[in-house]
Amino acid sequence: LTKEAPRDIQRVSKDTVNKILSAQVILNIGIAVKELIENSVDACSTVIDIKIKEHGKEGFEVSDNGLGILEENFQGITAKHHTSKLKDFTDLQNIKTFGFRGEALSSLCGLCDVTITTRHSSSEYGTKLVYNNDGDITEKSIIARNIGTSVIVSDFFKTLPVRKAEFQKNYKKDFNKMIKLLEEYCLVLVGVKIIAVNVLKNGSRQTILSTNGKSVSDNIVSIFGGKQSQEVIKIKCPTNDGTEDGMYTQESLFDADISEIKTNEIDSLNQKRFKIEGYISNIDHQCGRTLKDRQFLYINSRPCEMKAISKLVNEIYQRYNMKKYPFFFINLKVEQSNVDVNLSKDKRQVAICDDKVLLLVMKRSLSITFGDLPTKFKYASIN
Numbered sequence: 001l002t003k004e005a006p007r008d009i010q011r012v013s014k015d016t017v018n019k020i021l022s023a024q025v026i027l028n029i030g031i032a033v034k035e036l037i038e039n040s041v042d043a044c045s046t047v048i049d050i051k052i053k054e055h056g057k058e059g060f061e062v063s064d065n066g067l068g069i070l071e072e073n074f075q076g077i078t079a080k081h082h083t084s085k086l087k088d089f090t091d092l093q094n095i096k097t098f099g100f101r102g103e104a105l106s107s108l109c110g111l112c113d114v115t116i117t118t119r120h121s122s123s124e125y126g127t128k129l130v131y132n133n134d135g136d137i138t139e140k141s142i143i144a145r146n147i148g149t150s151v152i153v154s155d156f157f158k159t160l161p162v163r164k165a166e167f168q169k170n171y172k173k174d175f176n177k178m179i180k181l182l183e184e185y186c187l188v189l190v191g192v193k194i195i196a197v198n199v200l201k202n203g204s205r206q207t208i209l210s211t212n213g214k215s216v217s218d219n220i221v222s223i224f225g226g227k228q229s230q231e232v233i234k235i236k237c238p239t240n241d242g243t244e245d246g247m248y249t250q251e252s253l254f255d256a257d258i259s260e261i262k263t264n265e266i267d268s269l270n271q272k273r274f275k276i277e278g279y280i281s282n283i284d285h286q287c288g289r290t291l292k293d294r295q296f297l298y299i300n301s302r303p304c305e306m307k308a309i310s311k312l313v314n315e316i317y318q319r320y321n322m323k324k325y326p327f328f329f330i331n332l333k334v335e336q337s338n339v340d341v342n343l344s345k346d347k348r349q350v351a352i353c354d355d356k357v358l359l360l361v362m363k364r365s366l367s368i369t370f371g372d373l374p375t376k377f378k379y380a381s382i383n
């Protein structure tokens with residue numbers, strides 16, 4: 001780098017800011033599709049159709065039967081930081097929708113070609129809208145369609161040449177990453193039927209996955225098959241809300257071996273703050289997997305990453321079943337005001353109050369689920 005005298009500080013143009021921000025929101029095709037699924041769910045859809053074209057290389061479409069979009073919002077939906085889901089910062093404490101930042105559609109417009117067709121429940125006809133890279137409508141026509149919305153994205157990353165070239169080379173890798181994201185969303189969504197297909201140039205359609213959304217256990221069968229679902233058991237979570245004071249402080253409780261802790265001590269710390277719903281592979285030797293590819297963690301049904309929880313679950317599982325990793329679907333139910341989901345652009349990083357207590361509740365739940373955790377002696381005899 002050559003040293004230059006500092007230049008005047010200038011304000012970056014709005015267009016440039018938008019482009020920089022868009023490029024940070026939509027990192028890959030999986031994230032793009034995930035954002036559209038989130039929008040469909042937020043619009044109360046009960047059916048979502050996902051069509052990936054040529055493994056994503058030719059774009060994708062997400063169609064739903066949700067509420068549709070009101071004519072007065074046709075322009076606003078693709079404007080940066082325009083959202084129907086949040087008005088001020090305090091709303092974020094109670095947010096029930098996936099979206100809240102109003103960035104997905106504007107970012108997609110900034111990076112790709114976007115067409116939306118929609119019909120609001122109050123309208124007798126549908127509208128087709130074509131947007132340019134500034135998010136402005138360039139074409140508008142009346143069409144026939146059912147109530148709901150379809151977002152059609154093509155020429156992915158057209159405004160980011162480096163990323164586009166990379167994507168065109170590695171689109172199959174991206175496609176595989178997208179499948180994991182699709183699985184993650186489709187597993188947890190109850191009340192929504194989802195079908196995702198990959199359509200090839202020759203017209204053939206490969207089903208990527210399809211769920212009926214009746215229940216999580218049905219979704220497990222639909223996505224991973226009956227064999228997987230037979231191997232999983234429901235996680236039991238203590239519901240006891242005893243209030244006796246324990247002899248351990250929170251810190252020492254955390255370090256102690258679970259077998260030394262009186263269960264009511266954890267419960268008194270927890271006081272129903274955390275509930276755990278989910279499924280995990282049972283501990284038979286045949287069960288479990290050699291990869292961690294079927295592990296799904298959620299907070300209040302929002303997919304997220306919490307390394308400490310995943311690590312704990314794997315460690316406990318391996319006390320019973322060495323060298324194997326469990327399938328798990330774990331949905332942590334936490335008072336919304338105790339969670340901060342605004343840590344990262346992809347909303348996957350979360351902060352939780354009292355996360356140490358959560359780890360304890362997790363430990364305790366697994367111990368009830370599997371029976372007493374093996375002591376070191378039992379652990380050695382597993383071989």
Ligand code: ADP
Binds near residue numbers: 082083102106
């Ligand atoms: P956010 O989801 O954070 O609000 P988005 O850019 O994803 O931001 O969407 C902008 C707005 O467009 C949403 O707030 C919603 O009002 C509308 N919208 C997007 N997708 C749909 C959809 N599938 N059905 C109905 N409305 C939608």
Ligand code: MG
Binds near residue numbers: 100
């Ligand atoms: Mg959104």
